[in-house]
Every structure is written in structure tokens, then in C-alpha cells.
Amino acid sequence: MAVTLKDVARLAGVSVKTVSNVVNGYAFVKPENRRRVEEALATTGYRPNLGARNLRRGRTGFLALMVPELNIPYFGELAGLVLTAAQKRGWAVLIEQTQGTRDRERDTLASLGPHLVDGALVHPEALEAADFPDPSGGIPLVMLGEHAVDVPIDRVAIDNVLAARTAVRHLAGLGRRRIAAIGLNAARGTSDQRMAGYRAALAERGLSYEDELVAPAEKYHRADGAAAMRALLALPTPPDAVFCFNDLLAIGALRAATECGLRIPEDVAIAGFDNNEESAFCTPTLTTIAPDKTALAEAAIDLVCRRIAGEASAPGQYIQTPFALKVRESTGG
Amino acid sequence: MAVTLKDVARLAGVSVKTVSNVVNGYAFVKPENRRRVEEALATTGYRPNLGARNLRRGRTGFLALMVPELNIPYFGELAGLVLTAAQKRGWAVLIEQTQGTRDRERDTLASLGPHLVDGALVHPEALEAADFPDPSGGIPLVMLGEHAVDVPIDRVAIDNVLAARTAVRHLAGLGRRRIAAIGLNAARGTSDQRMAGYRAALAERGLSYEDELVAPAEKYHRADGAAAMRALLALPTPPDAVFCFNDLLAIGALRAATECGLRIPEDVAIAGFDNNEESAFCTPTLTTIAPDKTALAEAAIDLVCRRIAGEASAPGQYIQTPFALKVRESTGG
Numbered sequence: 032m033a034v035t036l037k038d039v040a041r042l043a044g045v046s047v048k049t050v051s052n053v054v055n056g057y058a059f060v061k062p063e064n065r066r067r068v069e070e071a072l073a074t075t076g077y078r079p080n081l082g083a084r085n086l087r088r089g090r091t092g093f094l095a096l097m098v099p100e101l102n103i104p105y106f107g108e109l110a111g112l113v114l115t116a117a118q119k120r121g122w123a124v125l126i127e128q129t130q131g132t133r134d135r136e137r138d139t140l141a142s143l144g145p146h147l148v149d150g151a152l153v154h155p156e157a158l159e160a161a162d163f164p165d166p167s168g169g170i171p172l173v174m175l176g177e178h179a180v181d182v183p184i185d186r187v188a189i190d191n192v193l194a195a196r197t198a199v200r201h202l203a204g205l206g207r208r209r210i211a212a213i214g215l216n217a218a219r220g221t222s223d224q225r226m227a228g229y230r231a232a233l234a235e236r237g238l239s240y241e242d243e244l245v246a247p248a249e250k251y252h253r254a255d256g257a258a259a260m261r262a263l264l265a266l267p268t269p270p271d272a273v274f275c276f277n278d279l280l281a282i283g284a285l286r287a288a289t290e291c292g293l294r295i296p297e298d299v300a301i302a303g304f305d306n307n308e309e310s311a312f313c314t315p316t317l318t319t320i321a322p323d324k325t326a327l328a329e330a331a332i333d334l335v336c337r338r339i340a341g342e343a344s345a346p347g348q349y350i351q352t353p354f355a356l357k358v359r360e361s362t363g364g
Numbered sequence: 365m366a367v368t369l370k371d372v373a374r375l376a377g378v379s380v381k382t383v384s385n386v387v388n389g390y391a392f393v394k395p396e397n398r399r400r401v402e403e404a405l406a407t408t409g410y411r412p413n414l415g416a417r418n419l420r421r422g423r424t425g426f427l428a429l430m431v432p433e434l435n436i437p438y439f440g441e442l443a444g445l446v447l448t449a450a451q452k453r454g455w456a457v458l459i460e461q462t463q464g465t466r467d468r469e470r471d472t473l474a475s476l477g478p479h480l481v482d483g484a485l486v487h488p489e490a491l492e493a494a495d496f497p498d499p500s501g502g503i504p505l506v507m508l509g510e511h512a513v514d515v516p517i518d519r520v521a522i523d524n525v526l527a528a529r530t531a532v533r534h535l536a537g538l539g540r541r542r543i544a545a546i547g548l549n550a551a552r553g554t555s556d557q558r559m560a561g562y563r564a565a566l567a568e569r570g571l572s573y574e575d576e577l578v579a580p581a582e583k584y585h586r587a588d589g590a591a592a593m594r595a596l597l598a599l600p601t602p603p604d605a606v607f608c609f610n611d612l613l614a615i616g617a618l619r620a621a622t623e624c625g626l627r628i629p630e631d632v633a634i635a636g637f638d639n640n641e642e643s644a645f646c647t648p649t650l651t652t653i654a655p656d657k658t659a660l661a662e663a664a665i666d667l668v669c670r671r672i673a674g675e676a677s678a679p680g681q682y683i684q685t686p687f688a689l690k691v692r693e694s695t696g697g
Binding site: 107114115118147252253 | 426433434435437439440441443444447448451456457458459460461480585586590615616618619622641642644645646647
């Protein structure tokens with residue numbers, strides 16, 4: 032039998048009006064009440080009657096989520112969290128994959144409009160400011176992730192430069208002196224910010240930047256990390272530590288180092304970025320930067336709902352969500 | 365600039381009509397021409413003008429894909445392939461997560477209708493025949509995967525019983541006599557069929573079935589596999605091989621065995637099911653059943669498009685897609 036607002040209110044011990052305020056994404060709900068309603072929504076699996084609500088408001092009831100590839104676990108995990116956060120508020124989500132190329136990202140962005148969706152979360156890798164539609168004529172957009180574009184559009188992300196710097200500081204703190212990086216790629220926003228953090232940490236610890244220690248990667252898949260690691264290990268003086276720009280590259284690097292008979296972390300320490308669930312179960316387990324993905328998904332859905340409701344303040348808001356360094360076996364944890 | 369049908373036809377060296385037939389999912393296109401058009405569609409990133417096409421036909425332009433969790437790599441990979449196959453034909457895809465519970469699956473199915481989508485691919489874990497809407501009044505549905513329900517609805521899957529049997533035969537062929545299974549779960553269709561294959565292979569090889577060697581798992585996540593493996597290793601006579609009902613369970617089992625200081629495969633051989641990309645990069649690499657996920661996604665999209673176009677024959681078609689056993693280090697490959 033369908034769950035009603037009344038059922039949710041009874042379970043949460045609040046009024047139907049309060050449940051309605053939470054479901055519709057209105058502000059001014061006491062944090063404690065919001066928490067109780069969200070728990071009750073999750074427990075009951077409540078789904079608003081979208082048809083009726085949308086007809087009343089002239090809306091589609093859909094949000095779009097644009098990501099490079101669902102096949103990359105970070106995006107699979109993030110998409111799952113975005114769907115959960117959206118469903119709690121009664122939105123259905125269209126997912127569009129772009130492979131992270133500027134052309135596909137621009138075409139996808141151009142195809143989104145009020146005929147299709149009421150708002151969109153976009154995780155670009157390569158978009159530039161000129162690719163953005165006129166914000167006054169379009170739907171509310173919220174950008175996710177580190178690829179910053181100079182347009183007055185809301186964005187939710189962790190501090191990527193500081194996160195990369197934190198990982199490399201950790202490697203330097205272990206006494207490593209030849210710290211390599213895997214993931215250089217001029218076509219990806221991810222690369223710029225993680226490179227900046229890498230260089231800043233080297234400078235801060237008095238280590239020189241060496242071109243030969245920076246390995247490019249095209250797709251940030253496991254095979255790219257393995258190939259880059261094999262190239263680094265073939266150097267006359269190989270690195271004693273490697274910072275990889277995502278966990279998939281690090282998993283590939285771990286595998287290549289293991290196949291070469293190296294001990295990790297004794298011979299080479301390895302750190303990743305993303306905290307995919309895989310990183311806590313591989314052998315050795317992987318030290319990585321753990322962005323708070325739940326906070327990121329919730330903040331982005333909250334922001335786009337408030338924009339759709341016409342409730343948010345000036346556009347171009349930047350919300351920074353937290354991250355942590357998880358020290359595991361691959362660096363001696 | 366937007367890519368047109370004409371651009372695709374020129375690149376593929378075929379007529380515009382042929383491109384249109386492929387994009388609209390009509391049958392009777394020569395396989396060679398279909399291949400050339402699909403390559404040209406992928407190269408150009410062509411997207412049909414959905415708005416115009418749908419208005420003309422009274423359609424929404426959307427398909428729905430219902431899966432348990434995008435956070436499970438098998439579903440992340442499969443969803444990515446379904447989106448790619450759908451986009452080639454001009455459909456946008458709504459994704460719905462159910463956590464694999466019967467209630468959530470039933471509610472999701474009930475919410476899908478012609479007001480929302482033109483057709484749906486559903487990957488159920490727990491649905492029963494009574495949960496299906498009357499096929500005459502609803503939208504075309506195609507079921508994905510091993511959970512069979514006795515309703516006249518199209519389904520695309522590999523032969524799960526044979527696949528499980530193949531994995532267990534392989535373990536028995538290595539001379540292992542105490543072959544355990546991880547993944548028993550009465551609420552999941554996956555479990556029934558993989559158990560049937562496990563029991564059939566044991567019987568065929570003259571090995572007795574022992575209850576204590578069959579470990580339950582609730583969510584099929586890595587942590588469930590690790591917990592189940594620890595329980596099996598605590599038995600008075602632990603197993604010398606383990607067949608896990610998915611790769612995540614196997615990755616957890618690998619980790620637990622490694623933490624206990626066991627050598628894999630010498631002390632215990634481990635096999636999984638799904639061939640997630642992770643299984644080729646973990647240490648040791650994982651022997652697993654590799655379903656042809658691309659074939660599965662393409663066949664399902666093809667079938668739902670033909671149903672929507674009113675072209676398919678009798679309902680309740682069952683398409684079996686291929687699988688292979690990948691032998692890797694975890695069983696001595």
C-alpha cells in the first residue's frame with residue numbers, strides 16, 4: 032500500500048506540514064525535525080505523487096545528472112547517492128554520460144532545458160565558460176566537482192588543491208624524497224588542481240619538481256595507472272612514492288608494482304584519491320583522500336531544489352564539502 | 365554544431381534512410397550496414413532531435429532502468445552500457461534504485477507508466493508474478509538478469525545455473541574436495557540459480573553437499589564476503605575452495621583469507637561471478653564468470669525498442685546472452 036505524508040509524519044512525530052516542507056525542499060525546518068523526517072522517509076520509502084504535483088506546478092518532475100562514466104566507481108557511488116537524495120524529495124533522475132570530453136559535455140548541456148528537466152547537476156571535466164547557456168533563460172544548474180569554470184553557477188566540491196597537498200605531505204612525512212604523480216592530463220580539470228596541490232606540497236617540503244616523475248594518464252582507468260607505473264619503475268632512479276590522481280590509477284599502480292616484485296610500502300608507497308569502497312579491500316589496502324560523497328550529493332540536491340523553488344539567494348554560490356585522509360597499508364598505515 | 369543524420373550517413377557510406385532505420389531500432393538492416401552506422405554514430409556523437417520526434421509520435425522519449433544499486437560495480441558497468449546503447453537510438457534514460465527489496469521494486473514498477481516513460485528495463489531481485497502490472501495496459505517491459513518470474517514478459521540473461529556450475533566444476537577440476545559457497549539468500553533470485561549450479565556441479569563430481577560450507581550473505585557487498593569467509597575459516601575443517609555468488613563477495617573473501625595469512629590459491633582457491641574490472645587488477649587477480657554485459661545491454665535495448673515500435677512478435681521472449689569463465693591467479697591461472 033502506498034505510504035502517505037501522514038504515515039511519515041506519524042513515524043517522525045512531527046506535523047504533516049513539516050514533512051511537506053522537507054519533501055518540497057523548503058528552508059526553515061528545524062535541523063532536528065529535518066533529521067527525523069529524513070529518517071522516516073528512508074524507513075517508509077515514501078514517494079510523492081509526482082504526477083499531481085508536477086501538473087500543479089508546470090514542472091517535469093525530472094532532474095538530470097551529467098557524469099563522465101558510470102563505469103568509474105567514484106561516479107557510480109556518487110550517482111547512487113544523488114538518486115537517493117533526489118528520491119527523498121520526489122524527483123526522478125535522468126543520467127547522461129559524456130566520457131568527459133568537451134564536445135559531449137557541451138552537447139549534453141545544450142540538450143537540457145525546461146521541456147526535459149527542471150534542473151541539472153553537472154560534473155564536467157572539460158567544459159569552458161563559453162559552453163554554458165545563458166543562465167537567465169535556462170534551468171537551474173549546479174556543478175559538481177573540481178573542474179571550475181568562470182561562470183556565475185552554483186558549485187559543490189571539496190578543496191581539491193588542499194586535498195592533493197594533504198596526500199603528498201603525508202608521503203613526504205614518511206621520509207620519501209622522490210615522489211611521483213600519475214594523472215597529468217591537460218584536457219581534465221581534475222588534473223590542474225591535483226597538480227597544483229602536488230607542486231605546493233613538494234615546494235613546502237623542499238623537494239624539487241621533476242618532469243620525469245610526472246606521468247600522464249588519458250582515461251583514469253586502472254589500466255592507465257598500471258601503464259604509468261611501469262614507465263615510472265623503468266626510470267634510472269625510480270620513485271619511492273607515488274600520488275595517483277584517483278583510486279583507479281592507484282589500483283593499477285599497486286598491481287604493476289606487485290607484478291614487478293616490489294614491496295609496498297617498503298620499496299614504494301602509493302596513495303590514491305576518491306576512497307572507492309575497493310580501496311579498503313585491495314591488498315595492500317590503499318591510502319587515499321576520502322571526499323564526503325554523501326555531503327556532496329545532499330548539498331547539490333538541496334541547492335538545485337532551492338533554486339527550482341526560487342528560494343536561493345545570489346547565483347554562483349560555492350559550497351565546500353569536507354574530505355579526510357585515510358591512511359592504510361599502501362603507505363604503512 | 366549539431367551532427368545530422370546526413371553527416372552520419374556520409375561517414376558510414378550508407379543512405380540516410382539506413383541510418384534512420386538503425387536509429388529508430390527497425391529490423392531488416394544488413395548486419396554490415398548496421399555495424400558501420402553504429403560506428404559512425406559513436407564517432408560523431410549524433411543525438412536525434414527528441415523533442416520533434418516525440419511530439420510527432422506522442423511519446424516521452426524516456427526509458428527507465430531499474431537496478432538494485434549503482435554502487436555495486438556490476439550495476440554501474442551495466443547501467444553505463446545501457447545508457448550508451450539507448451543514446452545511440454536517441455533515448456534518454458531515467459535510473460531508479462530499489463536496493464533489491466520486493467517492496468521498493470513493486471513500488472517502482474507501479475510508478476512507471478506512459479505518462480513517465482515509453483518502456484523500461486528492470487533488473488529485479490525479489491519481485492513476484494503478482495507484482496507485475498497487467499501487460500496489456502502498461503508500457504513495454506524487458507527484464508534483465510537471473511531473477512525469473514512466471515509472467516509473459518521479455519527477459520535477457522545468461523544461463524546462470526550453467527555459469528555457476530562451470531565455476532564450481534573448475535574448482536573441482538583443481539582437485540578441491542571441500543568447496544564452499546558464499547551468497548545464500550532466500551530473498552534474492554540470484555541466490556537460487558547460483559545455488560542450483562553449485563549443487564549440480566558437486567553432485568556431478570561426486571562431492572557431498574554440506575550445509576556448514578554454505579555461507580549466507582545479505583547485501584552482496586565486499587564486507588559481507590569478508591565476514592562470511594572468516595566464518596568458513598573458523599570451521600573445524602575449513603574449505604579448500606570457495607565459490608562466491610558475485611565478485612564483491614569474492615574480493616571480501618580474498619581480503620579475509622589474506623588477513624588470516626593464507627596463501628591463495630595454495631591453501632584456498634577463490635572464484636567470483638560478474639567479471640567487474642576490479643577482478644583483473646586485485647592481488648591475486650580473481651577467477652570469475654564473465655557475462656557479456658555489452659551483449660546483454662544491446663539485446664535489452666533492442667528488444668524494448670522493437671516492442672515500443674510494435675514490431676516484436678509474441679511477448680515473453682527469452683534471449684540468452686553468452687558468458688565465459690576467466691581463469692586467473694586466485695585459482696592458479
